[in-house]
Amino acid sequence: MSHYQSEIIRIRNICYSNKAQIETVIGTRQYINNNFDRELNLNLLSRTRFTSKFHLLRLFKKYYGQTPKQYLTDKRIEKSKELLKNGRSVSETCFAVGFESQSSFCTLFKKRVGLTPTEFQKEQLSQSPIHFFFDTCSLNQTLKNESKSY
């Protein structure tokens, strides 16, 4: 057995021996993954796992290193980037990932990504093959028009 394999066993015994706690946090994370587009709060999450909200908060932070709220925000930002890349409007994206107001979405997005949703979308579309295709089409059309005029 390698040093790493024995470390896996040692760390698993120290950190991950409480199966009930692990099931609780994995269930909470999966619930967030499946419902990030709805209004979620600690009260609701703790009710789904039949536990107190402060206990759930402590457990989630212990096993995932961040609070459920931080994880939810990460998930929403990640999903909003996907939607913006696929051409959805900023307001559509904002509500599709569970934000209640466009201004709070834009502020948070800028803080986390470094660009506003509009700037991010522009940057993405300018790099996409679709944009390149349309650029090439318009260039071909321009060249055709120019050759006609000669």
Next chain:
Amino acid sequence: MKVKVISVPVLDQEKALKFYTDKLGFVKKVDVPLTADSRWLTVVSKEDQDGPEILLEPSPKHFEPAKTYQQALYEAGIPYTQFNVDNVRQEYERLVSLGINFSVKPTEMGTVIIAVFDDTCGNNIQIVEML
């Protein structure tokens, strides 16, 4: 500051490029010749081609301490780095079918599943699925 490039030391860049693209499914991003036997060679995840680049760095070939460090990690079975996957068990089956050797089969570690394989370039690499 932004994370744009992380490096993985490799003994042979051409062999590493083949392994990381043909077997693991990464895509070549930048390939700049530097000297007769080294290139600035990076690959990226196919699903995130604007994401961080992996520099396949020939440091063990040119810098003895890098070779010593890489060998020590390899012999202890310690992964040099790790990549996230959606499903470790499926990825394990796929890579085994391509002839890749695993030192750690899919193993649950609390909130993650991990597995460790040999990248044939001097490193153990871990794959991780978040549960």
